[in-house]
Amino acid sequence: MKREIRNKLLAISMAFVMIFGLFQPTNFVQAEAQLDVRADAAILIEASSGRVLFEKNADTVLGIASMTKMMTEYLLLEAIKEGRVKWDQEYSVTEYVWRLSQDRSLSNVPLRRDGKYNLRELYEAMVIYSANGATAAIAEVIGGSEANFVKKMNEKAQELGLENYKFVNSHGLNNRDLKGMHPEGTGPEEENVMSARATGKLAYRILKDFPEVLDTASIDKKKFREGTDDEIKMENWNWMLPSLVFGYEGVDGLKTGTTDFAGYCFTGTASRDGKRFITVVMNAKNANGQGNYKARFDETRKMLDYAFSNYAIEEILPANSKIKGNESLPVIKGKKDKVKLFTKDPIEMVILNGEKGQYKPVVVLDKKKLNKKGELTAPVKKGDVVGYVTIKAKGDKTISFLDDKATNQIKVELIAAEDVEKANWFILMMRGIGDFFSGIWKSAASLF
CATH class of the missing domain: 3.40.710.10 (DD-peptidase/beta-lactamase superfamily)
Known part of the structure; x- marks a missing residue:
């Protein structure tokens, strides 16, 4: 009887070890085995x-x-x-x-x-x-x-x-x-x-x-x-x-x-x-x-x-990728009020086996093309470059390159996925009127 109980406890312990192992993070840092180069x-x-x-x-x-x-x-x-x-x-x-x-x-x-x-x-x-x-x-x-x-x-x-x-x-x-x-x-x-x-x-x-x-x-x-x-x-x-x-x-x-x-x-x-x-x-x-x-x-x-x-x-980021949180940019003076964005090219990089999920895309917008509110101004052409996307490692790990030019290997252009034509004068005027009365309503509502 005692032997049977002991065997059950051992089996339960082994199961916990296996389950715990399944939920451990990947050996992102540990996988870089310390090379003993003499x-x-x-x-x-x-x-x-x-x-x-x-x-x-x-x-x-x-x-x-x-x-x-x-x-x-x-x-x-x-x-x-x-x-x-x-x-x-x-x-x-x-x-x-x-x-x-x-x-x-x-x-x-x-x-x-x-x-x-x-x-x-x-x-x-x-x-x-x-x-x-x-x-x-x-x-x-x-x-x-x-x-x-x-x-x-x-x-x-x-x-x-x-x-x-x-x-x-x-x-x-x-x-x-x-x-x-x-x-x-x-x-x-x-x-x-x-x-x-x-x-x-x-x-x-x-x-x-x-x-x-x-x-x-x-x-x-x-x-x-x-x-x-x-x-x-x-x-x-x-x-x-x-x-x-x-x-x-x-x-x-x-x-x-x-x-x-x-x-x-x-x-x-x-x-x-x-x-x-x-x-x-x-x-x-x-x-x-x-x-x-x-x-x-x-x-x-x-x-x-x-x-x-x-x-x-490995391909870390495919071409035509939409980046979470940066799927679009607001547009002023256009027939649409925003434009969809995606990456022009894929990003490939040499990585440790199994660590693909340890990288994340980072968007850097071209501030010269945006107004103070972070908006583009119509017209916007499909393929217009609005910034770039690069890759960073999660956690405290760094990606080291020989120089800045080499770093460009993991940068791709972020581009407009569609045209946004400039709106005509009548639409712009009507929007202006709408914005005017909307502002009055908000001001009045704030009093009460």
């Missing part, structure tokens, strides 16, 4: 929107080593697009570039002192093999000198809205490794530095503005000057490319970096099932606190696994 700084970004999904010390300024070359890539691809230089344009090697390229203790393809090289092969050597001499050569082509090019790098960083950065050379080596040939205006002990956020933003912009960079960044192996006496095998330093030692499905970029000052760094990107993510790790370490090549890829893998497993791009 690096001095890291950031995880959804590439289409610039939404920041994870960050660690993201604004700390640290060494970037050869991740510097992403800015050189950006400036070269921009110059190609604008027609200022051409891929088949030839470069004659300077003394500085020759001496730098001969140092095989650094990542390099040796260039001949009397050699001529076109921009395409220098670019491939830089992107695939992180060749430092080839990078300095590109800097001289675009800037006239590396010193002038460094100025362009810092100017472009400001133009792109980066913060927490400083470029002192085109490639990311320690300036002291240049043996007194560091760019004019920089010191022998200076280093290229950025924050993880700025590095991620640079990667975000180069993928947005010049996605063709991945055509080269995804090449696992290539021969420099194939078929000549100068032939050199180049294996991509991004060992997360699917065919290489730490291969990861979908990885196709972007840039590694390693120096004693910066440690082991990597800006990665991968695409699967219509989703692309950008990752940055700076001075990555293994479980024993040691930095090595494997550590930067292991820590990157953690972030990519987390992103692909837990996030999906």
Whole structure:
């Protein structure tokens, strides 16, 4: 008997636990599992929107080593697009570039002192093999000198809205490794530095503005000057490319970096099932606190696994949506006294699986188009923009983006759903008379 009672009590207890669990709120905050990324700084970004999904010390300024070359890539691809230089344009090697390229203790393809090289092969050597001499050569082509090019790098960083950065050379080596040939205006002990956020933003912009960079960044192996006496095998330093030692499905970029000052760094990107993510790790370490090549890829893998497993791009708000509380706006001097409103386009955003209900639409009206009473003035045309709708998270959770421009990814126009013609003079006069007597009646009624 006692056993039977005990079993019933146990069953009732389990039922309460199950019922209670059903009515718990979704794990909106808890679902963002705390990633244990062993690096001095890291950031995880959804590439289409610039939404920041994870960050660690993201604004700390640290060494970037050869991740510097992403800015050189950006400036070269921009110059190609604008027609200022051409891929088949030839470069004659300077003394500085020759001496730098001969140092095989650094990542390099040796260039001949009397050699001529076109921009395409220098670019491939830089992107695939992180060749430092080839990078300095590109800097001289675009800037006239590396010193002038460094100025362009810092100017472009400001133009792109980066913060927490400083470029002192085109490639990311320690300036002291240049043996007194560091760019004019920089010191022998200076280093290229950025924050993880700025590095991620640079990667975000180069993928947005010049996605063709991945055509080269995804090449696992290539021969420099194939078929000549100068032939050199180049294996991509991004060992997360699917065919290489730490291969990861979908990885196709972007840039590694390693120096004693910066440690082991990597800006990665991968695409699967219509989703692309950008990752940055700076001075990555293994479980024993040691930095090595494997550590930067292991820590990157953690972030990519987390992103692909837990996030999906969802339609948060369909096109032609009516927003509760803002279904219409009052209109004066029109044949109708109000106009219906709806959203012009849908809002899509990368979100944690199951958290779609944790966002709400927020309406921001264009006050310039309204009078002091918040009314539109007829005529109103179908499709007229009266404001915008954005998305905010419920509760105290925030939606973080790389910058204000990225925030525009979750803004859509709020428009008039119909025409409201201007009323003729007779209707306006009759309304005026009606309003006059209505005012008198209300005043009289208030006396009693």
